[in-house]
Amino acid sequence: MYRYDEFDDKLVGERVEQFRRQVERRLAGELSEDQFKPLRLMNGLYMQLHAYMLRVNVPYGSLSSKQMRAFAHIARTYDKGFGHFTTRQNIQYNWVKLEETPDLLRELADVEVTAIQSSGNCVRNITSDQYAGRAEEELADPRIYCELLRQYSVLHPEFSYLPRKFKIAVTGSPTDRAAVALHDIGLRMHRNDAGEMGFEVLVGGGQGRTPFIAHTIREWLAPEHVLSYVEAILRIYNIFGRRDNINKARIKIIVNQMGIDKYRELVDEEWERIRDGALKLPQEEIDRIDAYFAPPVYETLEDLTTELGALREADTDFDRWMGSNVIAHKIDGYSIVNITLKAPGRVPGDINADDMDAIADLADRYSLGEIRVSHRQNLTLVDVQQRDLHTLWQELDALTLATPNLGQLTDIICCPGLDYCNLANARSIPLADDINQHFLDVDHLALVGDLTVNISGCMNACGHHHVGNIGILGVDKRGKEYFQLTLGGSSDEGASLGDRLGRGLPQEEVPGAIEAIVDCYLEVREDGERFLDAYRRVGIEPFKDAVYGTADNKEVA
């Protein structure tokens, strides 16, 4: 993992003290709320329905056990004993007090964690693949470039007042777990025809009320140019991005208004000027950052898949968990273990302080002390020895953290919704729970297999509904909450936006509608194809009939 040196430490400490002065100026009335708002936002502090919410960065989703314990401490000391992991691999605290935030931030700085630019119209937390550096199929480790981009973007003097927020994601695997095509800039590592590793650069993806899949602006970019190319994209956006309407201010709007070819022309012209300047990365700097992400010292272990088979046969619950939550590791004898924060009765992504401490302990004992956060709001232990899997599973099960539903329909991405957020139209958390309660048969869920369900409480799409295989959007119809379903969305390497299924449904009808969709899928499924593939093959009509046919009959009855 990356470790701060004296310069990082100093900068983060100075940022805390600067924010302390800003809070003092606000409390003394020297700053108006209007003036203070962008300053607090740039440090992750939002005014929500009931209290201030603080969003803390987990850079590219990578945490040490020590940092996780600090999160638990913050939850107990400054909040009501829990935190919420978000789709940007961050953690949010929903009940902080303004006057206490400088001390809170100082405590976080002590474990090399910040809230710098977790909000505001600036470059946000750089996100990545939760399996980075560990996945079998990975081509190159994206974390090196995530860290270079993190440093580059922190307190960038030119790009701290962009037209709107700016999100960058990097993947080093052909399987895209970082949703790069739904980002303002997506970087996808791959080899060019000459065999050299570099980046495909995507630009202008995003969700919200006007969703777009990103365009490729450059097929291949040498790693030494990654910062200068990103700077050229940002500069053109800062100058040409729309500032007349907050809903049209994201880069996706200007890219699509201008056309990708024109945008590329402007970027390339600017990039030609700066590409060999101070931002060109010296190889020694790439190597220096790379060293922080060197693989840990792995033991030479036998692959235990066969031995585990006997244990799996003896214990159905263990077998289910192995089948859904445990992923192959690039090193023999090791596995990647996912802990989903989704279960009946649990708010998706929420975790209490005791569980944070417990997971930190498990990471120390079984996984070299590192924890990852995924954009699907789950946690991952990336270096578990296969011989420890059964014991680890028992310990997780005792903590009720062994729900075997990774990637299944109850592994729901869900925004905070109207329970917390002042933008929401509808309560997404209770709906996520209704769905969980409706689909309690774990064997049925396993049979259905990979199926992403994403819920947003409003069109701002924090719950990624556009790219859920089943997307659910909360809408307000004459003061009543309804939910609009979309099908066929995907955020992976074949990203697509979902198609609207039909009229919105009241909350109580949504679980039944999902059941109808699932049953329809099981009927049309060929050769074990995933829901998404079946949907793409048969189209939306059978699903419309399945949902609205049933509902209409009900109404007649």
Added chain:
Amino acid sequence: MALIKNGELADDSFVFVDDDAALPPNGAVIVGLALWQTSREDLLQRSEAIGLVLKSDQPPELIGDGLQQLAVIALEFPAFRDGRAYSYARLLREKYDFRGELRAVGDVLLEQLHFMVRTGFDAFDIQSDDSLADFEVAAADFSVWYQPTADGRDTALELRRRQ
């Protein structure tokens, strides 16, 4: 309101002239882009210094000939949220090699001074009462920076490499 230049309170010898106002017969003036574009030659004939103010939707490429003869380029922040002038400042310093006074005018908020200094501004119209003291505090917010920008300060990378 006070003008701070190169870290000190300074007298402002320039007069801002609106596009539709008559040009005073003498004295240093700062004019808008429209007047600059129509009367460039006449303006450059004057014996006193000339400045140009750009609104936030007027990028520096519109200045054209005579840029190097300008004593002042003022960049307007119509609202502190509008960050275009940061890019214009860097372009003026780094692309057009402008060495004259680069002045931040408009909604110049104390909390943004360090960003302005780093992007190449060296003069600031500050609204607050105790502007010089405030300027000194705000400009000293940070001593470490990651980005190479127009003010030429050492970045964290350069400091690391020197160790």
